[in-house]
Amino acid sequence: MMTYDTFENDDSMIRVDTDWDLTKDKLLDRVDFRTGEILEEVEYETVEYKAEEYISEEDVKEYRRTTIAPELFTSKYQLDAYMEGVDKRKIVTFSRVKQAYGHDSFEHDINKKKKAYTAPMTKVLIKLIDGLVYRNIIIDTKKGLAKTLGVNEKNVMRTLKTAGWAIRVYTEKEGMKRGHIKVLIHPDLAFKHYSPKHTSCNVNTARSVCLNAWIKPSVSDLAKHTDWLIDPDNHVDDNYGQYIEDDLQENPDQYRQWVLRSRKEGIEDRNAMKEFLEAA
Known part of the structure; x- marks a missing residue:
C-alpha cells in the first residue's frame, strides 16, 4: 500500500492510500485536489475504440449499406x-x-x-x-x-x-x-x-x-383502450388490478397509477350522480 501527500507545504496536508504506485505505474495523474493543479502529468495514448464482442463486421457492413x-x-x-x-x-x-x-x-x-x-x-x-x-x-x-x-x-x-x-x-x-x-x-x-x-x-x-x-398498437388504439379501461361500467368484477397488469404491463408504473386514479374518479362521479338522482 503506497501513501501520497495530496497537498505540499501545507499545514492541512492530507494523505491518500492507494494500491497503485503513481510514480512507477503512470496510470493516474498526481493532482492537487485543493486547486486542481496537475503535479505530475501522465501521457495518454489515444486508440480507436473497438467493441468486437458486440458488433461484428457483418453488422458494420449492414449498417453502412442503407439508412x-x-x-x-x-x-x-x-x-x-x-x-x-x-x-x-x-x-x-x-x-x-x-x-x-x-x-x-x-x-x-x-x-x-x-x-x-x-x-x-x-x-x-x-x-x-x-x-x-x-x-x-x-x-x-x-x-x-x-x-x-x-x-x-x-x-x-x-x-x-x-x-x-x-x-x-x-x-x-x-x-x-x-x-x-x-x-x-x-x-x-x-x-x-x-x-x-x-x-x-x-x-x-x-x-x-x-x-x-x-x-405495437397505434396511438389511437391505445387511447381507445385506455378509455375502455378507466370506464367503471366495463368492469363489474374484482379483478380490475389484473386487467391493469395484463393490458398495461409494458407501460411505466406511473401510467398504470394514472389509469387506476382515473377509474377511481369515474366510480366516485358515478356514485355521486346515483345519489343525486335518488335524492331527486
Whole structure:
C-alpha cells in the first residue's frame, strides 16, 4: 500500500492510500485536489475504440449499406440491391408455424378453443416461408409470388388472403412501386437472418425487435383502450388490478397509477350522480 501527500507545504496536508504506485505505474495523474493543479502529468495514448464482442463486421457492413429499414422497401430492386451485401452462407431461417399449428389443433380438439390456424392458411404460410428473402420480408412481382405459392397469377391476392392475420400485404395502394407486392410474415412465425454463430444481432435478437414493432398498437388504439379501461361500467368484477397488469404491463408504473386514479374518479362521479338522482 503506497501513501501520497495530496497537498505540499501545507499545514492541512492530507494523505491518500492507494494500491497503485503513481510514480512507477503512470496510470493516474498526481493532482492537487485543493486547486486542481496537475503535479505530475501522465501521457495518454489515444486508440480507436473497438467493441468486437458486440458488433461484428457483418453488422458494420449492414449498417453502412442503407439508412432505410428493409421492411420499408418499396420495390424488389431495393431488396435485391440490399441483399448483395448480405453473406447468404451465414443466413438461417427460423420457423415455428408447424409447431404453432400442432399446438393450436391440440387446444381446439382437447380444450375446445377456437382455431387460430386452418389447414389452408398453414399451407400458404409454409410456402411463403420457403420464399422468404430476408428477415420476415418477401418483395416480388405477382408473377414471382404466383410461382412461390404454386397458383395461377390471377389467384395470387386471393391466396394471400387465406393467410389472414399472419401476414401483411402491401401493394401499389400502400406505396409499393407499380407491379411490386410486399408480404411481411408475422415475426413470431418465421424470420430469416444471420445465425447466432456469426453476428451479435442474430436471428433471435432481430426477430425480437421486429416482433415488438409488429405488435405495437397505434396511438389511437391505445387511447381507445385506455378509455375502455378507466370506464367503471366495463368492469363489474374484482379483478380490475389484473386487467391493469395484463393490458398495461409494458407501460411505466406511473401510467398504470394514472389509469387506476382515473377509474377511481369515474366510480366516485358515478356514485355521486346515483345519489343525486335518488335524492331527486
